[in-house]
Amino acid sequence: MRPDSPNRKPDSSATDAQDPALLALLALGWILADGARADRLLALTGMDADTLRASVGEPQVLAAVLGFLADHEPDLIACAQAIDTSPAALIAAQERLIR
Template identity: 40%
Template structure:
């Protein structure tokens, strides 16, 4: 069984995910539309509780986006879901690692 991801590791992954989104207009556009943010207030929002979990929610909401991000970092896509749960403070669900 793999060790549970630390909160700082989950934060770092979410920051990487935000950078991944911001690198391409076609990736950041839908995220901004979903959140109601614009580029001018994105940086301020990044300091808000729950923002980094929302970034990972967005990445995980699209299989193609999730797989592209995971492939880009050469990691298992399940790590993204685990990081989102960690940032949101969610307890593991049935069959998930504690």
């Protein structure tokens, strides 16, 4: 699903060094693809759809998206698999975004 590697899996070092904002945006796309999961994201973060749209590029919003996944391990693992990265890379991206 990652746009930079349609026909091959990246090596883990390339994935771990991935831009945290890009990983968060890929994760957000995965979350929003499922209506129930998207509703849960909005409910747990306190955002509405308009707020999310308006602030999607802000580091704290992107970190909240990754925090949402970190708080539910099955989604964290499923998302990581779907976007060809590791759960650890998503957690590291969240940490870089909140610095």
